[in-house]
Amino acid sequence: MGNFKHIKIIAVIVLLSFLVVAAFGAPPRVIKTVPENGAQDVNPRLRQIRIVFDQDMERGFSICDGPKVPEISGRGRWVSKRTFSLRVKLAPQQEYEVYVNCPNFKNFRSVEGEAVEPYTIRFGTGSGRGRAKAETLSIADNKKAIEELRRAIDEDYSYRELHKVNWDELFDKYSTTMKRARTARKFAEAAAELLAHAEDMHIRVKVDDETVGGFKRSITRNYNREVLEKTLPGWQRRSAAVFTGRFDDGIGYILIDSWSRSRAEALEQAYAAIWEFAEAPGLIIDVRSNGGGAEPLARKFAGCFIGEPKIYAQHVYRAVDEPGGFTKPNNRVLKPNKRRPRYRGRIAVLMGPANMSSCEAFLLMMKQVPGCKLVGGTSYGSSGNPKPTDLGNGVTVFLSSWKAMRPDGVCFEGEGITPDIPVETTQTELLGRDPVLEAALKLLREP
Numbered sequence: 520m521g522n523f524k525h526i527k528i529i530a531v532i533v534l535l536s537f538l539v540v541a542a543f544g545a546p547p548r549v550i551k552t553v554p555e556n557g558a559q560d561v562n563p564r565l566r567q568i569r570i571v572f573d574q575d576m577e578r579g580f581s582i583c584d585g586p587k588v589p590e591i592s593g594r595g596r597w598v599s600k601r602t603f604s605l606r607v608k609l610a611p612q613q614e615y616e617v618y619v620n621c622p623n624f625k626n627f628r629s630v631e632g633e634a635v636e637p638y639t640i641r642f643g644t645g646s647g648r649g650r651a652k653a654e655t656l657s658i659a660d661n662k663k664a665i666e667e668l669r670r671a672i673d674e675d676y677s678y679r680e681l682h683k684v685n686w687d688e689l690f691d692k693y694s695t696t697m698k699r700a701r702t703a704r705k706f707a708e709a710a711a712e713l714l715a716h717a718e719d720m721h722i723r724v725k726v727d728d729e730t731v732g733g734f735k736r737s738i739t740r741n742y743n744r745e746v747l748e749k750t751l752p753g754w755q756r757r758s759a760a761v762f763t764g765r766f767d768d769g770i771g772y773i774l775i776d777s778w779s780r781s782r783a784e785a786l787e788q789a790y791a792a793i794w795e796f797a798e799a800p801g802l803i804i805d806v807r808s809n810g811g812g813a814e815p816l817a818r819k820f821a822g823c824f825i826g827e828p829k830i831y832a833q834h835v836y837r838a839v840d841e842p843g844g845f846t847k848p849n850n851r852v853l854k855p856n857k858r859r860p861r862y863r864g865r866i867a868v869l870m871g872p873a874n875m876s877s878c879e880a881f882l883l884m885m886k887q888v889p890g891c892k893l894v895g896g897t898s899y900g901s902s903g904n905p906k907p908t909d910l911g912n913g914v915t916v917f918l919s920s921w922k923a924m925r926p927d928g929v930c931f932e933g934e935g936i937t938p939d940i941p942v943e944t945t946q947t948e949l950l951g952r953d954p955v956l957e958a959a960l961k962l963l964r965e966p
Contacts, residue, residue, distance in 0.1 A: 532714040539818050547627070548635070549570055552640050554642045555644070556640050560643070561609070561644045561645065562644070562913070563611045563644040565909050566605070567605065567874065569604050572602075572603075574629050575629065575840070576630065578597055580626050581626040582595060582605060582619070585618055587616040598674065598675060599840040600841070606767070611646050615642055616641050616642070616643075620637045620642065646939065648842040650783065656700055656913075658795070660911070665697055667908065667910050671918055672955070674839045675908065677903065677920055677921050678717065681933065684717050690713070697713075703914050706913075711724040712732060714738075717734070719901065720875060721918075722905070725917070726915075736899065738899065740807070741871040741896045742869075743953065746800075746949065750953070758774060758788040760782040761786065761787075761788040761789045765799075770793070770960065771803065773802070775806055778877050778881065779813065779819045789820060800865070802867075803866075803867050803868075803963070804867070806881065809872055809873070810875055817877050820856075820859075821888070822853060822854055822856030824861070828855070831851055831926060832924065833849060834849050834923050836921050837921070861887050865962075866885070868896060869959055871896040872935075876903075879899070880902065880923075886936075892940055892962060895942050896938065896943075902931070903932075904919065905918060
C-alpha cells in the first residue's frame, strides 16, 4: 500500500511538471549548427555561422564576448523564425568558440519569452591550403555545396518567384557539372551560369575575392558624355565622381556618376557645388551614368534638398517562416542633412536606364523633394541588398535578400522608376545634342 501511495505521489509530480512546462513553454534548445559543434578542420573561408533552434524565436540575440570568439564582420540576422546567421571572418588553424547567450545576456528567447540556456559552439579551422590547389574538390564536397545553394535559393533569395525561373529544371541541368567540378572555380563557373537565368544584377558568385561569371545587362544609354563636355558651359571635372557646369542664366549643373564608398571623398565636391549654386534659379542633378553604390551616401546628399523627414521607399526581407515568406514592410526615411549646405530652389534630376540599385533609391528620395522633377528615361529596376552564403567548398554566393518597393509598397524590381517627364532619345540625336538636358532646362526656365 505504501508503494502504491509513493507511485501516486510521483505521478502527481510528473503531471504538475508537465502542466508547468505546457503553461510556460519549454526553454528553446540549439539543435543544429554550421559548423557542427566540435568540428575540426573547418574551412577558414566559411563566412557564415548558422544556429538552428527547436522552436520559433523572438528577433533578439546575444552573441557574448570571449577570448576565442571569431571576428564578426556584420550584424547577425534571423534567416527564419528558427535559424540565426552570423557573418564572421575566420583565420586558418585557430580554435574558436561562439557563445549563444551568457549569464548576463539572454536575448536568444522563444516567442514565449523563454531564454536559451547559455550554449557554446566550439570548432577549429584547418590550414585552408588544400582549396588553393587544383583538383581538390570531391563529389561529396560538391553535393553538400549544391544542397546549400538550393537551400539558399529556396529560403533566402527574395526574388525566387518574381523572375519566373524553373529552378528544378536548372538544377537538373547543372548539377552534374557542379558535382564533377574539381576546383572551386569550375564549380563557381557552373553555379554562375545557372544563376544567370534569374537575370538579377545583384547575384554574384565569388571564389576568394574574384567574381566569377554572372548575368550581364544590356542597355541603351540616354546620354553622350563627349557631347556634354563640348556643349555645357563651364564644364569642369571636380573629382573622380563629380562634374559641374553653369548656364548663362545661372542654372547650375552637377553630374554624379557613382555613390560608391570608394568615391566618398570625391563626393565632397558635390557639396562644394551646392554652396556655389545656393542662389541659382534652378539646379540640374545628372545621374544618368550612375549605377549605384552605397545608399547612405546618396541619402546624405539628397538630405540637402529637404526640410522634413519623408518616407521614400519600403522593403521586406525574405523570411521563409513568416506569413507570405517575408517580414513586415520596413520604411526607409530621408531626413534633412543639417550638417551640409542646403538648396531649396527648383531641381531637375536627369535619369535613365543605367540607373539601378542605390541610384534608384536616390531617385525615390528626390521624388520626395518639393519642387523637384525627374526627367529622362525609366531606370533599370534592380535593388537586392545581397547577402553572402558560403557553400563550404571555397565558393560564396551573394543573393538578393529583400524586395525593394516604392513608398506605396509596390515592388519595382524588373520595372524601374518612371520619370515625371519622360524624354525619348535616339543614338543619332545624341551624337550632336542632349534632348534630356534640353527638357530639363525648358522645365526650369518656365515661369
